Each structure stands twice: as C-alpha cells, then as structure tokens.
Amino acid sequence: MKRRELVIVGGGPAGMAAALAARAAGVEDVLLLERDQHLGGILNQCIHPGFGLHHFKEELTGPEYADRFAALVHADPGIEVSLRSFVVKLGKDRELSYLRPGAMEDIQAGAVILATGCRERTREMIPIPGSRPAGVFPAGLAQKMVNMEGWIPGREAVIVGSGDIGLIMARRMALEGVAVKAVIEIQKTSRGLVRNVVQCLEDFGIPLRFQHRLTAIHGADRVEKVSVVRVDDDFKDIPGTAFEIACDTVLVSVGLIPENELLEMAGGAVDRRTNTPVADEVNLTSLPGVFACGNACKVYDLADSVTRDSELAGRMAAKYLGVPA
Numbered sequence: 001m002k003r004r005e006l007v008i009v010g011g012g013p014a015g016m017a018a019a020l021a022a023r024a025a026g027v028e029d030v031l032l033l034e035r036d037q038h039l040g041g042i043l044n045q046c047i048h049p050g051f052g053l054h055h056f057k058e059e060l061t062g063p064e065y066a067d068r069f070a071a072l073v074h075a076d077p078g079i080e081v082s083l084r085s086f087v088v089k090l091g092k093d094r095e096l097s098y099l100r101p102g103a104m105e106d107i108q109a110g111a112v113i114l115a116t117g118c119r120e121r122t123r124e125m126i127p128i129p130g131s132r133p134a135g136v137f138p139a140g141l142a143q144k145m146v147n148m149e150g151w152i153p154g155r156e157a158v159i160v161g162s163g164d165i166g167l168i169m170a171r172r173m174a175l176e177g178v179a180v181k182a183v184i185e186i187q188k189t190s191r192g193l194v195r196n197v198v199q200c201l202e203d204f205g206i207p208l209r210f211q212h213r214l215t216a217i218h219g220a221d222r223v224e225k226v227s228v229v230r231v232d233d234d235f236k237d238i239p240g241t242a243f244e245i246a247c248d249t250v251l252v253s254v255g256l257i258p259e260n261e262l263l264e265m266a267g268g269a270v271d272r273r274t275n276t277p278v279a280d281e282v283n284l285t286s287l288p289g290v291f292a293c294g295n296a297c298k299v300y301d302l303a304d305s306v307t308r309d310s311e312l313a314g315r316m317a318a319k320y321l322g323v324p325a
Helices: 011-025 041-045 060-077 137-149 164-175 194-204 261-265 303-321
Strands: 004-007 030-033 049-051 079-082 086-090 095-100 101-115 116-122 136-138 158-161 181-186 210-219 224-232 243-246 248-251 255-260 290-292
Touching: 004 011, 004 255, 011 030, 011 041, 011 060, 011 079, 011 101, 011 303, 049 060, 049 181, 060 079, 086 164, 086 261, 086 290, 136 137, 137 158, 137 248, 158 164, 164 181, 164 194, 181 210, 181 243, 194 261, 224 248, 224 290, 290 303
Parallel strands: 004 030, 004 101, 030 079, 101 290, 136 248, 158 181, 158 248
Antiparallel strands: 086 095, 095 101, 116 255, 210 224, 224 243
C-alpha cells in the first residue's frame, strides 16, 4: 500500500484551497483526487458573476474563480492531481481505495481532507405528488445542461424553492427565452441571497410567490401543468386558494445535502439531520487526522467563504501531520 502525506478528496474550490494552504504550511506531499475530468467542481457550470469579491477583491465568474486556483495547483510541484479518480473506500485509519482510468489504487494517508461538496435534494424528498412525466429537473442539473451542454430544458418553467441555484436559473432560463412563470416558495422569505432575488427575479419581472407550495405535477409524457396552493403559518393549505400554472418544465431548488458517505463508511459521526460531520469546530470530524471542508462540512452561500475556511483546513492538516510552523 502506497503511503502519502496528505490526500484531499475533491478538486473543487474547497479542495484546491486546502491543498494550496497545506503546501504553504509546509506539507511536502499532497495528492488531490477529483472524479471529474477538470478541477473546479461546481464552479465550472456557474458562468454568472459574483465570485471573488472577498478573496480577490474583484468580480469574477465561477470558471474564472476556479481557473485562478487550478493554475496555482497545477504549477505546484508538491501537489499531484489525479483526475477522473473516484474514491470508493475510506477506512478509520485513513486507508483509501480509489478508481482511476485503468487501475485501482490503495493508499495509506497521513491525513485526509474531505472536500466532497454536496448533492441536490430531489422532488421525491419534499415530496411533490402527481405523475412522473419528463421535464422535472434539479436546478443544478438544469444549470449544467444549459451552461455546459448547451441544452434548453423547456419553454415554460416553474421553479420550486428560492435557493440561490433556483434564483440564478430563473434568470438564466429567461435569458435563453424560456418563460419563467413563477418561483414557488413555501416559506415567508427567500432562502437565497437578497442580491439574487433582486437581480434574478425582480429585474426580470419573475413573480416570487411566498407561502405557496406545489400540490401536484401533471402530465403524461411531458409536464403539462402544476397545481399550487397558498399555505398558512403552519404550512397547512388554505381552502379556496388553489390554482394551476401551465408549464412544460419544473426545476427543483429545495436545498443541498453534504456528501459524507466516505466519512460514514470510515466510522465517523454524521449528523442525521444535516448529513454534516459531528465535531466541535469547523473542518474537524470525529476521526483523528480526517478533516472536512467546504460544502461537505456545512453548506455555504459564497465560494469566497468556502475558500477561507478550506485554507484553514489545510493548515489544520499540516499541524496534525506535525509540520513545523
């Protein structure tokens, strides 16, 4: 079994920031594993501006923000980047197994940083009743379809949930000529940033309906319409307020779930409510020498904040490894 000083799982903004900070703190050997074919993670599909205002003191798009870190990572001889590499096992003593093209590798790590990010909550997790036609997408998947694959999901859309991804996709769809009929939010306030409510909805005349919920999705082969009702402060339907919206697409933006299956596999404590590591402070886990950062640790609003805390994770790993300060 090969021995590596520090192994980082995930090459998004968190993993790259942690790798660079660990190297700056004196770690000599860093292996950065990324399952995609490029570094950058979710930032590669976030082509809108608004990144880097805190870290770089200028406004960048997601790919620009990622590219700056990727260039530094690739230029550092102490960081080995392994792309298309998927970790399938993590043991309590920091043994890892990962698949890369053409091989399975086993590693014993001195320290591990999990920068595995999040996955989206789906329609079934709310849940939304009705039929199961084509045209229902998680908002982040729709973002990748539009921004990276060049596919337009539909022509008339309703967005469920006012998280930032949903708000940003309302604007993105509108810019592509899609009629965004409404954003439906069950709470009294938006879960997204105020700037996104203003820039993505108000500036485009897209209605945001608070204290409403979808009661059904209708359609045979394709979404045809959705049923909506207003709810009271206890989230109970208010009689006489039901109505329908014709559409062919529903985007679901109802939150994110941190990816911590590897930590759980290794015997680490995971909060069942949030799927985040159980620990006394940010970036720690219940396992010695295993750290978590970025959206695997907690769900962040800003990539700049991910960078800040992930740099701390890199320094914490260096300290654990006994690197002289």
